[in-house]
Amino acid sequence: MRGLSGKAGVIAGGGRGIGAATATRLAEEGAAVVIGDIEGEWAEATAARIRDAGGRAIGLGFNICDPASVGELVQTCLESFGRLDYFHANAAGGTQGDIDALTIDLDTFDRSIALNLRSYLICTQAAVPAMLERGGGAMLYTSSGAAYGGAPWQVAYPVAKNGVHALMRHVAARYGKQSVRANVVCPGLVLTEAAMEHLNEDYREAGLKRAASPRLGEAKDIAAMATFLMSDDAEWITGQVISVNGGMAMRD
Numbered sequence: 001m002r003g004l005s006g007k008a009g010v011i012a013g014g015g016r017g018i019g020a021a022t023a024t025r026l027a028e029e030g031a032a033v034v035i036g037d038i039e040g041e042w043a044e045a046t047a048a049r050i051r052d053a054g055g056r057a058i059g060l061g062f063n064i065c066d067p068a069s070v071g072e073l074v075q076t077c078l079e080s081f082g083r084l085d086y087f088h089a090n091a092a093g094g095t096q097g098d099i100d101a102l103t104i105d106l107d108t109f110d111r112s113i114a115l116n117l118r119s120y121l122i123c124t125q126a127a128v129p130a131m132l133e134r135g136g137g138a139m140l141y142t143s144s145g146a147a148y149g150g151a152p153w154q155v156a157y158p159v160a161k162n163g164v165h166a167l168m169r170h171v172a173a174r175y176g177k178q179s180v181r182a183n184v185v186c187p188g189l190v191l192t193e194a195a196m197e198h199l200n201e202d203y204r205e206a207g208l209k210r211a212a213s214p215r216l217g218e219a220k221d222i223a224a225m226a227t228f229l230m231s232d233d234a235e236w237i238t239g240q241v242i243s244v245n246g247g248m249a250m251r252d
């Protein structure tokens with residue numbers, strides 16, 4: 001992909017799954033990557049695999065809910081690689097007890113919003129100033145088909161992910177003239193470690209039935225789009241929610 005060689009950025013939530021696959025693809029395309037994860041050992045292991053393959057990567061433990069911790073990721077990127085061209089806010093979680101609007105307790109709701117939405121504002125506040133100073137950059141946020149699925153079994157997570165869409169559109173509109181792009185990648189059902197842990201076989205089978213594709217997603221499917229959106233090939237793409245879902249939902 002065009003324009004990634006020599007660039008550098010951060011994957012926030014890249015210890016495994018979609019984030020790790022995106023870090024790996026970015027490195028294959030020649031970009032340096034700082035990988036942060038609450039599971040610091042996962043982040044370090046992903047970075048070590050990238051370095052063993054000849055790429056440039058640093059893995060660090062961090063907490064996406066803590067502004068100082070997110071700031072350290074950006075600082076590490078600037079100090080180690082001299083620039084911040086892209087930032088991918090990807091971490092998520094906190095779905096336990098998130099069942100429906102009448103049973104969810106407010107603490108569970110607040111925790112989900114903090115981890116799945118407020119944290120992405122924290123990422124924006126940490127990354128965009130460095131991009132503005134350099135003359136531009138690419139923000140990418142991971143959402144979910146759950147944002148528009150209308151699922152009856154979950155409330156806070158889709159609310160948070162819809163908020164991410166609004167945050168992304170704001171960033172795209174507010175900083176676009178200063179060459180900061182912002183987009184959302186919206187995965188369908190992707191067979192990551194987390195999906196295998198949390199979703200049972202019936203759910204996966206139902207997902208496959210809904211898909212137009214003969215298979216469910218793999219982390220590399222999302223990584224390819226994420227990497228493209230952070231490359232110069234996507235320099236005229238901003239303010240968009242891009243679904244990568246094997247046709248599980250078809251939208252204009």
Ligand SMILES: NC(=O)c1ccc[n+]([C@@H]2O[C@H](COP(=O)([O-])OP(=O)(O)OC[C@H]3O[C@@H](n4cnc5c(N)ncnc54)[C@H](O)[C@@H]3O)[C@@H](O)[C@H]2O)c1
Nearest residue numbers: 013015017018038063064090091092142144189190192194
């Ligand atoms: N797998 C799917 O089917 C699917 C579908 C739709 C959307 N998504 C989205 O894709 C993204 C990645 O999902 P995944 O399937 O790879 O799951 P995952 O849970 O493996 O990835 C999230 C990563 O974030 C890290 N993390 C969690 N809390 C953190 C915190 N407080 N601070 C820092 N890191 C933290 C986790 O340790 C993990 O490595 C998420 O935003 C998720 O909502 C996934």
